Amino acid sequence: MNELRNTFQGIMREVFDDDDIVVSDSTTAEDVLGWDSLMHINLIIAIENHYSIKFATAEIAGLQEDGQNVGTFLQLVANKLK
Amino acid sequence: MVAESGGLLSSFERYISAPGGDRRTHFLAFRKLLKESILSAPKQASSALRRAITPTMDYTTACDCIRLAKRLQSHVSAPVEPVRIAIVGSGTTTQLAELIGLFCFSKGLSTDIYESAFGVGAQDILDAESGLYEHEPHVVFIASSFRELRERPDLEVSRSEVDRLAEKEVNHWQKLWQTLHDRTGCLVVQNNFDRPPWQPLGNFEVAHPAGRASFLNEVNRNLARTDLPFVVIHDLSHISACSGRWNWADQRFYHHAKLPCAPELLVDYAHSVASIIIAGRGLSKKCLVLDLDNTLWGGVIGDDGVGGIRLGQGDAEGEAYIAFQRYVLDLQERGVILAVCSKNEDDAARIPFLEHPEMLLKLDHIACFVANWNDKATNIARIANELNIGTDSLVFVDDNPAERSVVRQFLPNVEVPEMPADAAKYVETLDRHRYFQTLAISSEDRMRTEYYRSSSQRQVAESSATDIEDYLASLEMKASIAPISEFSLQRAAQLTNKSNQFNLTTRRYTAAEISARVESEDWVTRVVSLSDRFGDNGLISVLLARRIEGRLVIDTWLMSCRVLKRGVEKLLLDHLCGIAQDFGMRAIDGEYIPTQKNRIVAQHYEGLGFVLQGTAANGGSTWRLDIQNWSPGDHHITEIQT
Numbered sequence: 001m002n003e004l005r006n007t008f009q010g011i012m013r014e015v016f017d018d019d020d021i022v023v024s025d026s027t028t029a030e031d032v033l034g035w036d037s038l039m040h041i042n043l044i045i046a047i048e049n050h051y052s053i054k055f056a057t058a059e060i061a062g063l064q065e066d067g068q069n070v071g072t073f074l075q076l077v078a079n080k081l082k
Numbered sequence: 083m084v085a086e087s088g089g090l091l092s093s094f095e096r097y098i099s100a101p102g103g104d105r106r107t108h109f110l111a112f113r114k115l116l117k118e119s120i121l122s123a124p125k126q127a128s129s130a131l132r133r134a135i136t137p138t139m140d141y142t143t144a145c146d147c148i149r150l151a152k153r154l155q156s157h158v159s160a161p162v163e164p165v166r167i168a169i170v171g172s173g174t175t176t177q178l179a180e181l182i183g184l185f186c187f188s189k190g191l192s193t194d195i196y197e198s199a200f201g202v203g204a205q206d207i208l209d210a211e212s213g214l215y216e217h218e219p220h221v222v223f224i225a226s227s228f229r230e231l232r233e234r235p236d237l238e239v240s241r242s243e244v245d246r247l248a249e250k251e252v253n254h255w256q257k258l259w260q261t262l263h264d265r266t267g268c269l270v271v272q273n274n275f276d277r278p279p280w281q282p283l284g285n286f287e288v289a290h291p292a293g294r295a296s297f298l299n300e301v302n303r304n305l306a307r308t309d310l311p312f313v314v315i316h317d318l319s320h321i322s323a324c325s326g327r328w329n330w331a332d333q334r335f336y337h338h339a340k341l342p343c344a345p346e347l348l349v350d351y352a353h354s355v356a357s358i359i360i361a362g363r364g365l366s367k368k369c370l371v372l373d374l375d376n377t378l379w380g381g382v383i384g385d386d387g388v389g390g391i392r393l394g395q396g397d398a399e400g401e402a403y404i405a406f407q408r409y410v411l412d413l414q415e416r417g418v419i420l421a422v423c424s425k426n427e428d429d430a431a432r433i434p435f436l437e438h439p440e441m442l443l444k445l446d447h448i449a450c451f452v453a454n455w456n457d458k459a460t461n462i463a464r465i466a467n468e469l470n471i472g473t474d475s476l477v478f479v480d481d482n483p484a485e486r487s488v489v490r491q492f493l494p495n496v497e498v499p500e501m502p503a504d505a506a507k508y509v510e511t512l513d514r515h516r517y518f519q520t521l522a523i524s525s526e527d528r529m530r531t532e533y534y535r536s537s538s539q540r541q542v543a544e545s546s547a548t549d550i551e552d553y554l555a556s557l558e559m560k561a562s563i564a565p566i567s568e569f570s571l572q573r574a575a576q577l578t579n580k581s582n583q584f585n586l587t588t589r590r591y592t593a594a595e596i597s598a599r600v601e602s603e604d605w606v607t608r609v610v611s612l613s614d615r616f617g618d619n620g621l622i623s624v625l626l627a628r629r630i631e632g633r634l635v636i637d638t639w640l641m642s643c644r645v646l647k648r649g650v651e652k653l654l655l656d657h658l659c660g661i662a663q664d665f666g667m668r669a670i671d672g673e674y675i676p677t678q679k680n681r682i683v684a685q686h687y688e689g690l691g692f693v694l695q696g697t698a699a700n701g702g703s704t705w706r707l708d709i710q711n712w713s714p715g716d717h718h719i720t721e722i723q724t
Contacts (some may be wrong), residue, residue, distance in 0.1 A: 017149055041177075041338075041341075042145050045142060045345050045346065046142045049140065049142065055334070057333070057337050060334060060335075061338055
């Protein structure tokens with residue numbers, strides 16, 4: 001999970017072009033400056049391409065919803081990579 | 083010539099040549115260097131970024147480039163007034179708008195883009211008070227998709243009823259275009275309709291008159307027949323098919339964010355739309371400069387000989403080169419100028435053109451042929467000079483990365499696509515860049531190589547004539563001057579949009595706007611055609627003037643650069659003075675509005691005997707010629723009546 005989180009953080013830094021971004025499992029979309037609906041799509045695409053996975057329609061929106069955070073999202077990614 | 087900064091350029095080369103897997107890593111290294119250069123060397127940064135923006139980049143990279151371009155633009159002010167674009171769509175167009183802006187930026191065009199609020203598209207067009215009209219757009223892009231089709235025939239209806247509905251559909255859109263154009267005089271870019279991949283009627287979709295695919299095809303056919311001069315139908319159907327319709331219609335992002343297609347494919351979609359806007363501004367490329375060995379045939383002519391090069395049927399690679407030549411020839415036939423730039427002995431380089439039985443390209447197709455051992459940057463600058471076009475009108479295709487790199491380094495305005503190792507992919511690589519995008523094709527376009535070839539021959543004559551007057555007299559020039567007619571309207575409009583150098587005011591007009599002036603009593607419109615002993619130059623000059631209070635005020639005066647310094651402007655002024663006298667007018671007024679490209683005519687009116695009336699802060703000037711002070715100019719052109 002740590003490796004996954006590190007990679008995710010790297011992709012976040014790449015997509016947001018901000019090397020100071022640090023994420024933990026409890027990070028939510030609201031915690032990151034500029035994480036709007038537009039950037040959200042950019043992030044989803046970057047992750048899909050990086051891991052060669054596809055998110056389902058409901059999963060795309062999931063990360064921005066209440067009660068969801070980086071931890072739950074990474075679990076989703078981990079399940080797809082199994 | 084000044085070289086661009088080395089580090090940034092070599093970083094760019096590593097990125098653009100990287101295979102798929104490493105590409106992103108190399109891009110990030112390039113991005114880092116680029117960000118540093120924005121402050122220290124903004125010009126080099128801008129040039130490198132423009133080159134990095136290609137239609138085949140992935141969506142994530144494209145979004146990075148959007149941010150970089152914004153950062154750059156906040157440091158470097160735009161040299162010219164931005165193109166105001168309005169995008170009208172019913173879904174989310176934010177990404178599309180940003181990407182269209184990015185591709186315009188990559189061609190040196192700054193943009194100011196207005197988007198109709200989500201879902202209010204048509205209302206914005208109908209409501210004369212809407213934000214769209216407040217934006218005063220030069221271009222309105224109607225970003226429709228199959229979801230915006232108004233009509234949907236029932237399966238029971240007859241074929242004639244389906245045809246009627248297809249016409250009704252197109253009429254609905256036509257009304258919107260007309261409204262837009264009447265209120266703003268803008269260019270309208272309208273999507274045709276992408277075909278959804280799903281087929282409820284199965285294979286019968288296209289055969290059943292009321293099948294959705296069948297209906298869409300009918301509507302698209304009707305759209306394609308649109309002949310309003312201010313409307314361009316953008317072939318979205320082709321874009322969607324190119325990427326594969328299931329890939330295109332990624333429903334996840336439609337349901338999630340109302341995106342018109344899969345995000346990755348927005349890049350190519352936006353590039354296609356931008357190419358139309360760029361073409362409308364006269365910024366499409368004009369000339370394709372080709373290397374020979376391993377570009378037009380396989381192998382090296384100097385080593386392998388005409389029997390040894392791989393070209394033609396029976397050899398897979400040889401067939402790939404033939405296919406590329408076929409494509410290049412198709413471009414030439416519709417008006418793209420071809421030039422050759424090869425490191426070879428001149429004799430050897432010409433042998434395949436003269437002797438190889440399967441060579442499709444002949445020497446007649448090449449407007450300028452340069453084969454020697456000089457560096458290619460110097461040779462390409464020479465080609466531009468001989469053809470009398472700017473280096474920013476050139477695309478250079480070479481299989482050799484070192485040659486590409488040299489040209490990129492020394493000629494930042496020349497487009498140099500990254501070519502694949504496999505010749506079978508040359509056509510795709512070149513075609514996807516849409517360098518030669520066009521909004522119309524005239525008979526003049528089809529004869530262009532002839533013009534430029536004879537222009538090169540004239541240059542030879544020019545260098546052998548000791549006295550310029552003797553030379554001009556030896557050309558035996560004949561010109562006809564006539565009001566703009568229905569036959570010359572399209573060409574005149576094309577020239578007002580394309581001519582940059584010999585263009586006093588650079589006012590761009592659509593065919594519709596010119597047509598309105600032709601019909602007006604207040605306006606005098608003239609076009610000049612010129613021929614000489616080397617051939618027919620066709621329609622080469624346009625003049626629009628307005629009668630205001632006893633004076634003839636020149637609104638537009640432009641001329642094709644291939645007939646520069648031939649005395650055409652003196653002939654046309656004589657003609658104009660004749661008109662002014664017939665009207666009993668006292669004076670002719672002229673105006674010079676400077677741009678980056680028209681310095682060549684800064685002294686135009688002075689040279690013709692006009693007197694300076696005033697100068698503006700931007701270097702512009704106004705001029706007047708009193709008719710009583712006018713005497714006919716010296717030239718060597720015989721005016722003929724047509």
